[in-house]
Amino acid sequence: MDEDGTMVHITFVQGDITRQQADAIVNAANSSLLGGGGVDGAIHRAGGPEILDACRDLRASHYGKGLPTGRAVATPAGRLAARWVIHTVGPVWSATEDRSDLLASCHRESLRVADELGAKTVAFPAISTGIFRWPLEDAARIAVETVRATPTAVEEVRFVLFDERAYEAFASQMP
Numbered sequence: 001m002d003e004d005g006t007m008v009h010i011t012f013v014q015g016d017i018t019r020q021q022a023d024a025i026v027n028a029a030n031s032s033l034l035g036g037g038g039v040d041g042a043i044h045r046a047g048g049p050e051i052l053d054a055c056r057d058l059r060a061s062h063y064g065k066g067l068p069t070g071r072a073v074a075t076p077a078g079r080l081a082a083r084w085v086i087h088t089v090g091p092v093w094s095a096t097e098d099r100s101d102l103l104a105s106c107h108r109e110s111l112r113v114a115d116e117l118g119a120k121t122v123a124f125p126a127i128s129t130g131i132f133r134w135p136l137e138d139a140a141r142i143a144v145e146t147v148r149a150t151p152t153a154v155e156e157v158r159f160v161l162f163d164e165r166a167y168e169a170f171a172s173q174m175p
C-alpha cells in the first residue's frame with residue numbers, strides 16, 4: 001500500500017521474464033553478482049554485456065564481498081525492454097533453518113530499490129524456487145504476502161512464472 005492507501009496491482013503471467021516490458025526486471029542472482037544459471041543466466045544473455053559491466057563495477061565499489069542474501073541492487077538493463085535490472089539474492093532452501101524472512105526481504109528490498117529508481121512497473125521471477133530449491137507453494141505465499149504488505153509507489157508488480165505449475169502456485173495466492 002502506498003501513502004494514499006492505494007494497493008499495488010499484482011498480476012501473474014506465464015512466460016520468460018527476459019521478454020517482458022517493464023520499468024524494472026528483478027533478477028534472482030547470487031552474491032557474486034557475476035552471473036549464473038536459471039533466470040540470472042537468461043537475463044545476462046538477453047541483456048548483453050552492459051549488465052555484467054555494471055555488476056563488476058558494483059563488486060569493485062560498494063559490494064566488494066558481494067551482495068548479501070536478502071538485499072537488492074540495481075543496474076541498467078542493457079538490451080532488455082526495461083530500464084533497470086534489480087538484482088536480489090534469494091536464500092537457498094533449508095529443511096533445518098527457517099530462512100523465510102530472507103526470502104521476504106528480497107521482495108521488500110527490491111521494491112525499496114524500485115521506489116528509489118521511480119520504477120512503476122516491476123517484473124519478478126519466482127525467486128529461490130529453481131537452483132535454490134525453495135518449495136514452490138511456500139515461496140509463492142511468501143512472495144505474494146510480502147508484496148501485498150509492503151508500502152510502495154510501484155503501481156504494478158508482475159510475477160512472471162516460467163511454467164504452468166509455478167503460474168498456478170502464484171496466481172492461487174490471491175484472494
Ligand code: AR6
Nearest residue numbers: 016017028030036037038039040042128129130131132162
Ligand atoms: N523467466 C522466468 N522464470 C525463469 C526463467 C526465465 N527466463 N528461467 C528460469 N526461471 P533460478 P534461484 C524460473 O534457478 O532458485 C542462478 O545460478 C525457474 O523455473 O533462476 O533463485 C543464480 O546465479 C524458477 O522457478 O533462481 C543463483 O546462483 C525460478 O525462475 C541461483 O541460480 C528461479 O530459478 C539462484 O537460484
